[in-house]
Amino acid sequence: MKRVLLVFGTRPEAIKMAPLVKALKKRKEFTVGVAVTAQHREMLDQVLDLFEIVPDYDLNIMKAGQTLFDITSHVLLGLKDVLEDFNPDFLLVHGDTTTTMAASLAGFYQGVVVGHVEAGLRTGDKRSPWPEEMNRRITDVLADYYFAPTEVNRENLLKESVPPERIFVTGNTVIDALLWAVKQECNLDGLGLDAVDWSKKIILLTCHRRENWGAPMDAIFSAVKEIKVNHDDVEVVFPVHKNPLVREIAAKHFRGVSGIHCIEPLDYHPFSLLMNKAYFVMTDSGGIQEEAPSLGKPVLVLRDTTERPEAVSAGTVKVAGTDRAKIMGLAEELLTNRAAYDTMAQTRNPYGDGKAAEEICRILVENSNIN
Ligand code: UD1
Ligand code: UDP
Numbered sequence: 138m139k140r141v142l143l144v145f146g147t148r149p150e151a152i153k154m155a156p157l158v159k160a161l162k163k164r165k166e167f168t169v170g171v172a173v174t175a176q177h178r179e180m181l182d183q184v185l186d187l188f189e190i191v192p193d194y195d196l197n198i199m200k201a202g203q204t205l206f207d208i209t210s211h212v213l214l215g216l217k218d219v220l221e222d223f224n225p226d227f228l229l230v231h232g233d234t235t236t237t238m239a240a241s242l243a244g245f246y247q248g249v250v251v252g253h254v255e256a257g258l259r260t261g262d263k264r265s266p267w268p269e270e271m272n273r274r275i276t277d278v279l280a281d282y283y284f285a286p287t288e289v290n291r292e293n294l295l296k297e298s299v300p301p302e303r304i305f306v307t308g309n310t311v312i313d314a315l316l317w318a319v320k321q322e323c324n325l326d327g328l329g330l331d332a333v334d335w336s337k338k339i340i341l342l343t344c345h346r347r348e349n350w351g352a353p354m355d356a357i358f359s360a361v362k363e364i365k366v367n368h369d370d371v372e373v374v375f376p377v378h379k380n381p382l383v384r385e386i387a388a389k390h391f392r393g394v395s396g397i398h399c400i401e402p403l404d405y406h407p408f409s410l411l412m413n414k415a416y417f418v419m420t421d422s423g424g425i426q427e428e429a430p431s432l433g434k435p436v437l438v439l440r441d442t443t444e445r446p447e448a449v450s451a452g453t454v455k456v457a458g459t460d461r462a463k464i465m466g467l468a469e470e471l472l473t474n475r476a477a478y479d480t481m482a483q484t485r486n487p488y489g490d491g492k493a494a495e496e497i498c499r500i501l502v503e504n505s506n507i508n
Contacts, residue, residue, distance in 0.1 A: 139505050141167045142225035142249075144216065146174030146198075146236030149424045151184035152405055153255065154231050156313035156494035158190055166502050170223045174212045174236045175199050180379055183404050194219045201381065205235055205268060212239035220247040227501065230280075231255055233266075233273035233423075241279040251276075254497065255309060256283035257290030260442035267348045269423075270444070282504070284497050286488055287447055307496040308489015311427045316491040318409040319432075325407055329400035330374065337372045337396075338472065340364070341415035343422050344439055345378035353459035354383070357439050358390035360464040361419065365396050368472055373397040374411060417471050417481075419457070419464075426454055427488045435481035437467050447487035452480060 141161055145154045151173075161169045172194035175181055185192065196215035198208065212235070220228070220243060228244035230237045231254045244251040253276050263270050274297075277283065283299060285291045286309035294304050333339070344357055365373050377387050377399050391397045403411065409428070412418065417435040418425060426445045429436045430453035437457040448454040457464045470477050 138166060138168050139226045139501075140170070140224060141227045141229060141501070142170045142172060142220070142223050143229045143231075144172045144174065144219075144236070144240040145231055146176030146181065146196075146212070147234050148177055148180040148184055148402075149422075150231045150234060150236065151181050151188075151190075152314050152424065153310045154229075155184060155188035155190060156310045156317070157229070157254065157497055159188070160494040160498045161501075164498055164502065166505065170194070170225065172196070172216065172219045172223070174208075174215065174240070176203075176208055176212070176234065176236045177379070180402055183402070187405055193223070208235040209239045212236055213243050216240055216243035217247070220244065220249060225249050226505075227252055227282075229254055230276060233258065233269035233276070235268065235272060238272040238275050241276040245279045250282065251280045252282040252284060252497075252501070253277060253280040254284045255286055256280065257285040257292075257294040257304070258444035259290075259293045260444045262442055265348060265442045266346055266423075266440060266444075273444075282500075284493075284500070286493070289447055305496075305500050307500070308491075308493035309427055310493040310497070311424055312431060312486065312489045312491045313494050314405070315409060315428050315431060318406050319413065321406055323406040323410055325410060328403060328407055330398065330411075333374060333398055334372055334396075335414065337370050338368075338416035339411075339414055340371060340373045340468070341411060341418045341420075341434075342373055342375040343378070343418075343420045343425060344375075345380060345383050346421045346440065349421055349439065349459060350382055350386075354386045355390070356459050356461040357419075357421075357464060358386060360461045360468070362390055362394055362397065363461075363465055364468045364472075365394065367469075371396070371416075371472065374415075375399045376401065376403050376408065376411075378402065417468075417478075419468070430454065431484065431486045431488070433482050433484035435471055435478065437464065437471075439464065448485070451485040451487050453483070453485055455481070 198211040421439040
C-alpha cells in the first residue's frame, strides 16, 4: 500500500483538502495520514470538526502576530519529524499559503514525491497577491505532480516548462466541498445575524489579504460604508477574519454603523447558506471567487489582480481593485441596474463538476509508481 500524507494549515486549504481526505480514505490502495500545521487554529478547527477529520499530526504553530518567517521556519522544521515518522510515498499540498510552500520544500528535502493540488494559478505579478503568488510558483517548481483545476491553469504550467504528462486537469475540489455543504441541513440562528433584515439586499463582505492591510483596506471599508449609507434597502454582513489587524480596521470603520453586521467567522455550512442568500459578494478571498459563480452570485473582487480569470471571462466576477470610487461605482451598478445585475448573476461554474477529489484519487491509483 502506498502511503499518502496530506498537509494543510489554514481554513481554505482545509475546506479544499477535506473532500480529498475523505475520498482517499475510502480507497484500499492507500494508507492515508493527515498533518495540520495549524497556521490557523480556530478557523482550521471549524473545518476539521465539520468534515470530521482528526489529524494524525498537529504542529500547532499559530501565534498572534506571526510573520512569514515564523510560519515558514516552524512548518519546515516541524514537518521534518512528521515526514520521518510517517514516511510517505506521496505528499499532497494545496494552494498557495506559506504552509503549502514550506511543506513542499520539506517534502523535497526529504525526497518525497510532492503533488500540488490546485496547481498552476497565476496572476503574473509576484507581489500580488503577496506572498501567495510566489508561494504557488515555488511550490510548482518543487512539485512532481500537478492537479490543475482548469485548462487555463494547465497552460500556465506548460508555459513554465512543466512536463505535460505530469499535469492533470481535475476541476477544483472546492466545488466538491460546496456541493456537499449546500445539501446539509443548517440555519443561521445564534450566529450574530439575528438583527439582519433579510428582506433587504444583502451584500456579503470578506476581506483579509496581507497586501490590503492599511490604506487599501481603509479605502475598501470606507466604500462599503458609503454604499450602505446611500442605500436604505441594503444590509452588509461581514464575517471578520480572526486576524487582529483586520479586526482593528473593521472596528474603526464599522463600529456603530447600523446595517453593517460584523460577525465571527462562520462555519463553512452556514457560510455557504449565507452566500446563497446574498444579493452579491464583495471579497478579496480566493476560494469565494470560485464558489459564488456556482451559486449564481455576482462577485466584486477587492484586489488589483486575480489568479482566477475563468469566472471573469464567464462574466460572474469583476475585478474592482481597491480604489474607493471604482468599488462604489461597480456596487452602485449592481444595486441599481437590473440588466447589469442579471448578466452577472447567472449560474456558471468554470471550476468543475464536484468530482475533483475522486479524479485525483483515480490518478494517484493509476500512477502509483510515479516518482
Ligand atoms: C493565511 C494565508 C492566506 C490565506 C488565508 C486564509 C499565508 C501567508 N497567508 O493568511 O494565503 O488566504 O490564510 O484565511 O499563508 N488568526 C487567529 N485564528 C485563526 C486564524 C488566524 O487568531 O484561526 C490570527 C492570528 O493572530 C494570526 C493571524 O490571524 O497570527 C494571521 O494568520 P496568518 O495565517 O498568518 O495569515 P492570514 O492573513 O490568515
Ligand atoms: N469561509 C467560511 N466562513 C467564513 C468565511 C469564509 O467558511 O466566515 C470559507 C469560504 O466559503 C471559502 C474559504 O472560507 O471556502 C475562503 O477562505 P479565506 O477567504 O480565508 O481564504 P482564501 O480563499 O482567500 O485563501
